[in-house]
Amino acid sequence: MTTKQERRLNMYLAVKNFLIANEAVMKVISKFAECFAYFLSLITEIQSAGEIQKINRTGLAIDKNKLKETLIAMAADISRKIAAFAKLSNNNTLLKEIRFQESDFINTPEVGVKDYAQIIYDKAEDNIESLAEFGITPDTQKTLIDAINAFNNAIATPRYGITQKRQATKQLALLFDSADSALEKIDYLVGMMKLKDPNFYNGYKTARRLVDTGSGKLALKATVKDTTSGEPVHGAIFLFRHDAAIIAGSNGNGEIKKQTTQKGRLQIKNMPAGIYQVVINKTGYKEKTVSVSVSDGERSVLNVDLDRM
Secondary structure, three states: OOHHHHHHHHHHHHHHHHHHHOHHHHOOOOOHHHHHHHHHHHHHHHHHHHHHHHOOOHHHHHHHHHHHHHHHHHHHHHHHHHHHHHHHOOOHHHHHHHOOOHHHHHOOOHHHHHHHHHHHHHHHHHOHHHOHHHOOOHHHHHHHHHHHHHHHHHHOHHHHHHHHHHHHHHHHHHHHHHHHHHHHHHHHHHHOOOOOOHHHHHHHHHHHHHHHOOOOOEEEEEEEEEOOOOOEOOOOEEEEEOOOOOOOOOOOOOEEEEEOOOOOEEEEEOOOOEEEEEEEEOOOEOOEEEEEEEOOOOOEEEEEEEOEO
């Protein structure tokens, strides 16, 4: 989930817990039970899709690579033994068909690794009666074909895992849209209780706003672009001045100084509410002064265009 989606889910859960605790208040309202049940089902689906999305798929690739390494070592070893048999029996055709080195496997796509190993297995089967003295037997053949099949099955597994994750991401977007629509209907139903039960109504509105709470919430997000090209301006210096003598994150004199990233962005957390004068400087650009208002519980957005000198 994105950070925004996680916050929305936290809000959904807060609303869910509040309404369950106060279900008696709403059960007399027509359609509430139906809307609430649907909302709860969407929360469950969102949590399930989120779990699928978060599963670490790297282990699948690691397992596949181990199977690949095992198969390459085994197939190359059998290839050398068949090559020795072919050379000693003057079977130049077989020698050319079977002489694979580890580098041949390593430098080929995964499907090619499987195909090369299968060729080696088939050629060994064709000559199995003559290969016993070279260490190739029905038992070694079974070990090889098992390794081929295991690797073949593993080739598609990481891709399947990635596909599942992508599907879960798409599904989450749809589920959140549906949950928002369901919650809007509940908003209207709760709104009917504003005069009849103001405590309930206010409690619901508080739970509904929890999506905007929590530590680490951004107070301000700023973006700087070149006026002419529209390209982001990195390394631009922002100096925020507040009326308060000292503010959190300041340098001790009521100022906050930040610099934009490579993408021309900066973020600030936990700014006290108020009006800030902002001076923006960047070598090669004209200094610019703007103002921005920061409110408690809300994220302020500041977009600035700088003119070249």
